[in-house]
Amino acid sequence: MDGFGVTFAFWVLTGVTLVAALGVLLSRNLLHAVLFLILTFVGMAGYFVLLSADFLGMAQVLIYVGAIAVLVLFAVLLTPRAGRDNGETRMFLPALLLCGTLLAVILFVITDTNWAVSEEPATVSAAGLGEALLSRWVLPFELASVLLTVALVGSIMLVRSREEEAEDPR
Amino acid sequence: MSGIIKSEPFTLNIGPQHPSTHGVFRIKVKVDGERIVDAEMVMGYLHRAMEKLAEERTYTQNIPFTDRTDYLASMSNNLGYVLAVEKLAGIGVPDRGNAIRVIMAELQRIASHCMAVGAFTNDTGAWQTPVMWCFRERERVLDLFEMTSGARLTCNYMRIGGVAFDLPREFEPATRKLLADLPGFIDEIEGLLVGNEIFLARTRGVGMLSAETATNFSLSGPMLRGSGIAWDIRKADPYCGYEKYDFQIPIGYQGDAFDRFIVRLEEMRQSVKIVQQALDALPGGPHSTHVPLALRPPAGEAYARVEGPRGELGYYVVSDEGPSPYRFHIRPPSFINLSALKEMTVGGTVADAIVVLGSIDIVVGEIDR
Amino acid sequence: MPAFLITNNWYDFRDLGNLSGKLLDLLDDALPFGVVYVIAALLGFVASFVIFVLPSQLFVGVYGERKLIGRIQSRYGPNRVGPFGLLQPIADAIKLMQKEALTPTSADRALMYLAPIVFVAPCVLLFAVIPFGPNMVFADIPVAIVYFLAVSSIPVLTTFMAGWSHNNKYSLFGAMRVVAMTISYELPLVLGMLGVVLFTATLGLQSTVLWQKEMDIWLVFLQPLAFAIFFLGASAELNRTPTDIAEAESEIVAGYLTEYSGMKWGLFYGMDIGYAIAAAAFGVTVFLGGWTFFGLEKWVPPWLIFIGKTYLFYFLFIWTRGTLPRLRIDQLMTFAWKFMLPIALLNLVIVATERMFWVEEKADDSIVYAFALINIIAAAAAIYGWSRALGYRPENTPQKARLVSEAGGFVPVDAHGEGSK
């Protein structure tokens, strides 16, 4: 990984992503927070592409921006105006302190550790990833799909109203 | 979407400035999600105090007013009014005058239904195509009106005792050509829309009105016939010699927006039939009797009704032997048809409300007078 | 292949990609490192967007669409400005720029300004992966299909931003509808594309085209169901007329565009057409053989074939817009979940079986023709059968009103659906 383009992209992405994440933390309007969150996701997709995980970058945009963010927007809209406040609880300062400490520890670990970095940065094609998912990781893959099905059914059951349940054919 | 989430119902103003209210008319709907829980009609944005103004003008001077109530069916309105005055004053009309009146009223019905069908499909979202096709045919009817009366929209053609002018020589061939073309056009519209799945999905079962409700609301015209009630003033209480013509009353099946639509299409076919017969048997003679300009009918009251394109169009005139009516009242069909709007919209979605409004075929000039 | 035909020389005008590639190579030698990326990006932008998309938007999207719709509606369409009204789009643009862009007092100003601008960016990005010719593709990335689907899901958020920011109830309706609709239509769209990907075993667009060229068959014959799903899903996501419920001018005034005016509205309008052209280009590339035409691409510049096909595909959008009424939102959602999703899953099963057979039996490549036949029959059967199963009974719909000769009371509907005389 070298070249001016990659470096430039990295710093731009860092700026965008961190500012967007800060925006999620600081904006008082929940909808603005969601839009900042989307920007964070897009920045993340950029990082994934930088790390030569093209397919995952695209999947990130498709799933997070196209589906999860829309889902969050939907939930925001379904809760009325009173629920669109993005204020903090009084745990804000303690949380900030805790996270600051955690960040310091992690940063120390990152800088202090002598990472075993391989000389030749590795890349995986989408085909290779698919191959791995369906051979070596097939059990977790199936489990994940089961989890998705369970989540689907569960969330449908959760949001059904009593009237709708009453309408069910027995 | 509604019902799942506990939501705050909010009020949505459809109109007065809205692409689909066909004029300045307003519905205040309370919606829960997209579902309408309450609807309130607000009208009067186009009120011109016509009924009061008419008390200051002579009987003949009032005819142009009737043009401007239902501006899409000025001939029918003229006819209703002059029938009422003739009944009040006991004036007879020559055969030719009656035949011309029938021709004009039926042509007007075709023109008005063209507009109704077109605007209705526009409300279902067909992007202007049917409306333009309908306008194309309506233009030809309006050309005929221009030929005879000099005006296209507000014709002011009927007179007490007959019609204003005799038919011009070029009227008959032009009308025959139009009559030859119209069935094809109606088939075309039918082929375009009745076989269209999306159109069916949007109109079938929307704005259902049972026969009982329809009669209770005292609806008339295609609204009533769409609910399966065979009622047509041309048959039930014939005027202008309608009993001489052979035609049938189209009625619907279950009283939804689609039924009103096919009833209107069929009515256009029947109108073509009537015009054909009237034109074939057009009697000679004068087109009008002489009526004094300052008409002073004997004291009394008269109510005359015609089957307008939108339903029973009634005129009620009271005379106190003066030169102008003592009381002048209109029974506008779309005003009364509109009263069933709430019945039809509550429980549906906003999109349905628009379709229902289109299927009523309102003319705001007539509602507000 | 004769030698004078497809070459890789820069002067081979049948593929302008050679020329630009040569140019960039020269520049790379001459200029400091990295600058060539910027120039390549600019060149790609100018080539694909300024030369192709913008004129297409103006003269196919605005002029052509208005003219065609005019003819469909038996009127003339624009014919005043310039010869045959050709300058109408430019006059429109000038008018839009002059107009004041109003902002409601209670609007969320930042979002309202941002939305049209953000709306433009994905449209430009979409054209990066579309192959116009053998070498005329700006970024031939290996996951182009996923890229296209991913980027095309961004404008929905912009639409939502636009609708929400106005603080207008109609706009909010539009925003809600567009969000609900996208969740529903993304799924069958992706599942449909999955069938295509399974057949071609590649995620790249250029390689999809090459696969079709090699097999001498277009994917629309192999994947009729996926094509239908793509067309319907795309027109839903593009807010084209049978499904333009987010704008729905007869219901919610103009949906998310209600409060926009001037060039802000103009950006939305123009980019809507841009997205439609992008969808058409994508559909042509994936389903209709892209720049190939069964050997004709040797004689005619491939990019001309491609552009012609794109315009023909776009004509489908215009045609549906001119003919069909609009669905209601719940019907649209029902259609997505109850009809398109099962059909897409069925398509996936069929494709997987066929692909399995193909690979396991090491069948000859000509087996694709058999697959095409099977799939077309299966598609027709699936659509017919599933719609019957869902209760679609066209023969029960009355076509004409009942006729009665005498006025009377209520006429009940009898068994034959006829009124008593």
Added chain:
Amino acid sequence: MTPGLEHFLTVGAILFCLGLTIALSKRNAIGVLMGIEIMLNAVNLTLLSFARFGVGHGPVAGQAFVVFIITVAAAEAAVALALAVSVYRNRDTIDVDKLNLLRS
């Protein structure tokens, strides 16, 4: 400066801590959910950068894990939002401070 493993890890760490702050301090349940999403994304970034630069299991393992995390995140988002909507329906609020039915 060419970005290396440490850079990506640092960005991941910062994002993780920001997400944690959001998740801990927001009053709105949807806000908390957004914090968790950011945290999951930061973990994805870390995994991918190890997959790219690190030695050991090879790049496939890291990417496969990211796939699973995205799946889990999607499932989690769906369930959490369904919960938020359901809680809102029953309690008229999604303020996590006021959801204290268990505290008498």
